[in-house]
Each structure stands twice: as C-alpha cells, then as structure tokens.
Amino acid sequence: MEDCRLSTDLVVDILSRLPVKSLMRFKCVCKFFYDLITSDRHFMDTHYGIRKAKTDCVLLEAGLVVREYYLLYKESSEIECIYLDIPPTTRVQWVKCCQGMLCLISPRNEITYKLDHGDYLIYDIWICNPSIKKVKALPSLTVPYRLPYDAFVRNEFGFGISNDMTLKVVMLLEIYSLDDGGRIPHQMTLVYSQVGGESWSLRQINNSVTSCCDIEGANNDFYLKGRYYWRAERVYDGYGRYLIWFDMNCEVFGTIELPVVSIYSVSIMNETIALLGYSGKDDWDFSCIEILLMMEDDNNTYWNKKSNIDCVVNVDNNESWRPIGIWNLDGELLVFIDHRNDWDSDHSDPDHAHDVRGVPYFISLDLVTQERKMFSLSKQRKSITIASNSTADF
Template sequence: MENCRLSTDLVVDILSRLRVKSLMRFKCVCKFFYNLITNDLRFMDTHYEFHKAKTDCVLLETGLAVRENYLLYKESSEYNEIGCIYLDIPTTPRAMWVKCCKGMLCLISTRNDIAKLDNVDYLIYDIWICNPSIRKVKALPSVTVPYRLPYNAYVHNEFGFGISNDMTWKVVMLLEICSFDVSTNDQQITLVYSQVGGDSWSLRQINAVTSCRDIGGQFNDFYLSGLDMGLNNDFYLKGRYYWLANRFHDEPYTQCLIWFDMNDEVFGRIELRSDIIIPSISIMNDTIALISSVGDSSSFDIWLMMGDDNNTYWHKQASIDCVVDINESWIPMGIWNLDGELLVYLFKRVEDDWDWDSDSEYVERGVPPYFISVNLVTQERKMFSVSKERKSITMASHPTAGDFQVYNERNIDITEEWERNNFRGEALYARVYEERLHFL
C-alpha cells in the first residue's frame, strides 16, 4: 500500500464492490488487504450490505429421497448463462439436510436410520456450519436428543437455522418420534441449539407447537420419501424462520406459515389465503411473497404480505402469463433479486430424450437445466442455460469424526452429470443465497 496513489478510503470502497471470489485472491496481495478482508468486521458488513442489494444467486435443492444442492448465479446477462457451483456434500449413510441464512449454510445429518429406529436408545445429530463463498466449515458438538426412544420407532424431522439480533446463531430442531405400535403415543420434541460464545453451544428443550408432519410440501410424507426428505418451503427472514404448513386433515384443506422467532424463541402462525394454490414461497422487498398458480397453471400471481402479525393482508403485486406448449411446464422457483425478477425452471418434455429406467422413473438424457428470469414489471423474459462447465466445492467425507473440510473448486464436464439428475418439477426448491465474508 506504500506505493499506492489511491487513498485508503478509495481502495476500501473499490474492494467492497468485488465478489468474494476475487477478494479471496486479493487477500494474498499484501498484509493490509489480508487484514481488511479476513479481520475487519466493518468492511465485512459494508461488503455484505452492498452485495445483498445486488444478489442474483440461489441455493437450489433437487431430488426427493436423495437431495443435491447447487448455487446458481447469473454469470452473464449478455450471453444468458447461469453459472453453477455444485456443493459436493459428502455422501453419508443417513439423511442430510441443508438450511441457509445470510450466506451461511447449516448442514445437519443423523447417525441413525430415522426410517426404522430398532434397538436405538437415543437419536444423535451431527451439525456443521459452512460458508461456501470463503470455503470454511466448522463442525459443531453433536446433539443427542434427551429422550429414550421406544422400540420399533421412526422419526419426522424439520429444522430451521438463523441468527438473533445479538448475533447469536441458532438451530431449531422439530422432532416427532412415532412408534409403529399404534397404542404408543407420538412424542413431539422441539430443541434449540444456540451459540454461547466461540466454539461453545448450548441445547435447550422448549414447548412443541405443531406436528412436523404438517410442515412441508405434498411430498413431505414418511411413506412417500422413505427418509422424510420431501420438498420443503422454508426460509429465514428478519429474525424469524418460516415453514410452509399444509393441513391435509382440515376440511377444507388449508395452508399456513409456522414461524420461529430467533430472539424470543417463540412460535407463531400466519394464515394464508384459502382461495389460491401456493406452489412456492419467496422473499421480495423484505417481505414474504406467495407465488400462486392460476387455473391450469398457465399463469402465476405474486402476492406480498402487508401489515404485521396482528393485521395481515395480501397484496397482488404482479401476474405472469406463461406461454408454453404441451411439452413444457413452468416451475416457479422464487424472486431471486431486488430488481423484481421471478426465477422459473423450464421443464421440457421431449419424447426422443426420455427413457424408462430400472426404477420405473423417467430420466432426461444429457439435457442441462434451463431457467427463465421474468421481470415482474415489464414482463421481459430471459432464458438462461446452465454453463457447460460447472464448478464443484468438494468436502471431506468423514462427518461423524468431525473431519469436514472444504477443498478447492474444480471444473466438471456437465453433460454426463446432468443425465440422471432429479431435475423434476416436484423435486425442486430454491432459496436466495447472499455472499458474505463473515464466519462464526
């Protein structure tokens, strides 16, 4: 910095406008850059707020029983390409859940076979916090559920991940332990796992408020998914974690949002419109956005939540008409930037590109995913293809030992990788992802 002709303030301002990937390279330039990028909390906050307002990135989950996770980001508006980072989360013998909050990912895995808990005394969960932007992962102390399991049982799981106003990270765990013996009552347990400073975390049990089986999409059913890993609509927003709940046993069928406040550690409920079908929930203008299908799904309406907890109403923000042929379906993924653009997955059915596999499932041959970004105001549409080469963040594969490390990115040939992916409409969900330099 001694020979730099620019003022320090100007250099800091320039650096704050760069992507995290570039900053990871520049921290090796000099000690000033290194300390600014890795230790200066004020610079980290400035960088996060600047890029939060310009985000064009989502965390995409695919698949039903086996989930895969990707970061999709607008790589080139000029050439209509979406970059793809595949999160090569290690294959574990059990289920893996991934939650997202302010650029941090929470990875949760169970050591037990939750579909059949024979001869298991206690449930044990392994949890990691990951920031893929800066390639850092930390294993948290494992969680042992303080409840002795009945014989021949199974469990439903739902999780939330967020941060309170005092910058305390928290994981909320909603568990429902069920016995195959109908004479045994189900046991609902809600746990809050929170950071208490440094590497120390505390576990507390609080009152349960709802059945986990009400939370999630229509595929969130034990007998359908086998591992209770069905499609969910859940997200973090302004100190609360939200889950979409479907009350199938109600007459008529209703939907609502269950929320957990990270500050007060209490639950609440927001009733949703009963006259619309809601395939997806997103965030727009710092509030909740419902994306509802209309008629035969040839159009979508965007509804924004207005008011507060005591007086909530829904304002129709926009309507999007889909012009599709019989071999195409539009799957709304959510609002993915502050310009008000709806990200849509274009599901193409091409007879020559389909085959019947050994598991009696249709699979697509070598066709990369296509997405459409729709401006809610102008109705302008841009079709994006996933770039032919994608990057992978690969992690070590010893989670139960806590040895969980992020390695370098690498390029992969995408054609073969897409051949048997679960890029199907009912198996997709996207959350907005925001790059950040912070870590625990």
C-alpha cells in the same frame, strides 16, 4: 499492512464493497486480508449488508437418491452458479439458507428406517459460507432423549441469526412408536445456538403450534428479518393453510393464515413474503403465474396481488413453468421448466430416471421489463449456460 498509508477502517470499508470474485483474489495479498475475509464476522456482515443491494442468491436442490445443491446468484446483471461440493458420504439431508450462509445437516442414524429402542439421535452440522468457500463443522448434536421403543422419526429444521449476531438452528422433532401404529408421537423442539467462539448449547423449548406432518416440502421455507418460516397445511384437526414462524430473538412460534389460492411456493420480494402460484381456471391450468405480497396494516395481515405472468406452455410436450422464487432485490422471477414426459417409466432406478430427464432448464424473468433469460445447469452440474436466444419466445 505496515507500509499502507490508509487507515485500517478505510481499508475494511473498501474491501467490504468489492464483489466476491475480487475478495477471493485479495485473500492472497497478505495475512491481514486473509484473516479479515475468512474469519472476521463483523466484516462478513458488513460485506453482506453492502453487497446484498447488488447481488442475490437462491438455493437449488436436484437429484432423487443422490442430492446435489447449487447456489445461483446474480452479480450485477450476470447469473452465476456455485456448486456445493458436498461428499455423498456425508448424507446431507437438509440444507438451509440465511443471509448467504448455509446450514448443512446430516443424520448419523438412518432416520428413514426403523430405529431400535435404546438408540440416541445424533446429527452432524456444518455452517458453509459458499462465497469464500469456507465450511465449519459444529459439535455434533445429540438429542437428549433415549428411545424406549422401536420407532421412526420426522424432522424439520430452520437456520437463522438473532439481533445479537448469534447463529441458531431450530429443530422440530417427532418420534413415532411402531408399537402403537405410529399415531401418537413424542414431540420435541430444540434450539442449538452459538454461545461464543466454538461453543454451542442445546436446549428444549415449547412448541404447541404445529406438527412436522403439516409442514410442506422444498421451496416453502426461508429466513426473513430474524424469523424462520415454514409453509404448512393442517389436515387432521381442521383444514387450514398457514405459515409457521420461529423468532430467533424471542424463541417463540407463531402463525400467519394464508389465502385460499393456488400456492406452488413461498418466497421473498421487496423484504416481504411473496406467494407464487397459478391463477388458471382449474387446478391443472398452469398458463398464468400469480404473485401475491403480504401486507401489514394496524396488526392486520392481508395479501395484495403484485402481478400475473403469462407462461409459454408447450401442451404437446407436457411442459409447464414451476415458480421457484424471487430474485427479490431485482424483482426477477426464477422459473423451472418442467418437461414431465422426459421421465422414462421403463427405468425403475430413480438415479437413472433422473438422468433421463435431461439437463435442468430455468428462466429468470424481469417483472418490470418482462425480459427473459433462459439458462441451464451444465451436464457436469458445476456451472450454468445462458441460452443464446434468451429473450426469444420459448
């Protein structure tokens, strides 16, 4: 940088406009570039703010017993894949996404099994920036509650960033005693937040909104505009479907009521919440995917139908389209092609059964032009292959 005739601000502005692949090459130019690209938080935020208008990403999870994670992203019109090389020994059970960064969470305890009284719950957490292939381990999180009984645990997590650029992990925790049949849980909500530099703080906050039992599974949680959202369905104390949100700034919870429609997943489109479901004649009619957008007017929330997409369904092959999410900035729908009869019921080993299902195929569908690109994860699970007849009917 000593011989550079450009000002530092101008160099930073130029670098912040480069695609990720170019940044990876520029890391090798000089120490200033390397430190800027890999460690400067302001540069990372500026780069994300500029590039997010041209790129988008979605997190995919595959595998039954051994989980694998992939970050699909678009660079202009090209679809590419980053394989998250997470060692199986880490037993990562939750991966959350916020503005291109990932939060990986692994329990020290075998939480799917019985916990003995006197145990503490401990979690290992990493923050991953897949675009620069950088992973940072956080100080381990120890729940400040010692189990007074044999128990099992339910967890839900969220990951986001506040307006002052503080990273936060929110944890919804329920501990069920095995002595009373697991009916009355001890509930805790914890916020693990960045204090400065390498320091993190843990504190307990109030949450009277929901139970972990109500929160739905994959493809139903996301970060948007300072809030983390979970889709939930109340069953035991009055039926209802809603979104739970946690504000990363005020650290309070709230809810948004959902319409009575068939919902498969929740996503983001045009900086607002989108519901992806089916508008068929019955619960088993997957011939048409429907997209609803949340609208707000004078503090009132309502849902507006954005579009309907006719699916090409192979009934004989028991094939259906499963909407995963929106490439929200370009207005493209990401769909998983589900071949249900690929499951080999003669194999009791879930890992083997996953292999029998074959290569996962996806469709990226432009909601304006209706152009469809079909692609698949490779058998090595580390790249994607675009089908040669992407625009053809399937």
